[in-house]
Amino acid sequence: MKQKSIGLFAATFLSLGLVSAGSAEAITFGLHWTGQTLGYQVKGSFSYxxxxxxxDGIVRKDDLTSFDIAFIDPDGNIFQKFFDNHLNSPEFNFNFDTNTKQILQTGAWNQPNGISIGGERGxxxxxxxxxxxMADLFPDDDDPSPHVHLTDWDNEFLDLPKGFTxxxxxxxxxxxxxxTRSEVxxxxxxxxxxxxxxMATPVPEPTGILALSVLGLSFLWVKKRST
Incomplete structure (x- = not known):
């Protein structure tokens, strides 16, 4: 399968509003997650x-000015991406505490302390x-075990490996x-x-839109799957 780097992908995110040369009130954070079993990644950014x-200091769906996300397989290939995910997904749920700089994600996917991003559930x-x-996963422990999933609900990407079955x-x-990984x-x-x-990581305020594009999109410089 042919691979190619995607400098143009970063430029596309820029053109679609991932970052802007707006006023000093605009705050941008990068997003990153690595899976526990196979090393899938989630990368992107949001602003408000x-x-x-x-x-209360909580940024929620209606407070966002942008939210772009990419899903990356264990080999570093982007297999799906969403631009302005907060505008085009009815079940989108995102809650960010500006006081602690943490994304709330210990609750159910549709709750004020939970998360649901990307495509539609199911x-x-x-x-x-x-x-x-899950009921039979840790039978000796009655305490909640908060966790997040990356799921291809409709088996759209049949060639991708499953990390938790x-x-x-x-x-x-x-x-x-x-x-721990050994327990899971x-x-x-x-x-x-x-x-x-x-995780949310603040993007330093730049002196211009070009600097912001470099700082805010460097984490998306990965290989893109092509057929």
Missing amino acids: DENAVDV EGVNFFSAPDP RGARPHLDIAFFTR LNDPNAGEELGQPL
Whole structure:
């Protein structure tokens, strides 16, 4: 399968509004997540107007001015991407605490402390949160085990490997915040790393739109799958 680098992909994100040379009130954060079982990645960025945030300090769907996301397979290939995901997905759910600089994702996918981004649940490639383990996964522990999934609900990408197959349906990848990789994979040699939540990293305020495009999009310089 042929691969090619995607400098043009970054330029496309720029042209579609990932970043802008707007006022000082516009705040931009990069997004990054790495799966616990196979190493799938989620990368992108979001922005909001800091003067429009509610007094509780939480940025939610209606507060976003942009939200672009790319899903990347274990080989570093982008296999699906969404521009302005907050505008074109009815089930989109995103909540960012400006006080702690953390994305809320320990609750159910449709709750104020949960997340659901990408495609539609049950239909597309979707990244979502769940507060509890599957019923038979950790039978000796009654405490909730918050985690996030990356799921190809409609098996659109049949050539992609599945990283977590126990339970009701296979997932491309998963991350348990309070469980080690060896526990999740039921393999004592798998390692003691905990699953990673979706992380937000501030993008430094640039002196111009070109500088912002370099700073804000450097994390998307990956290989693109082509047929």
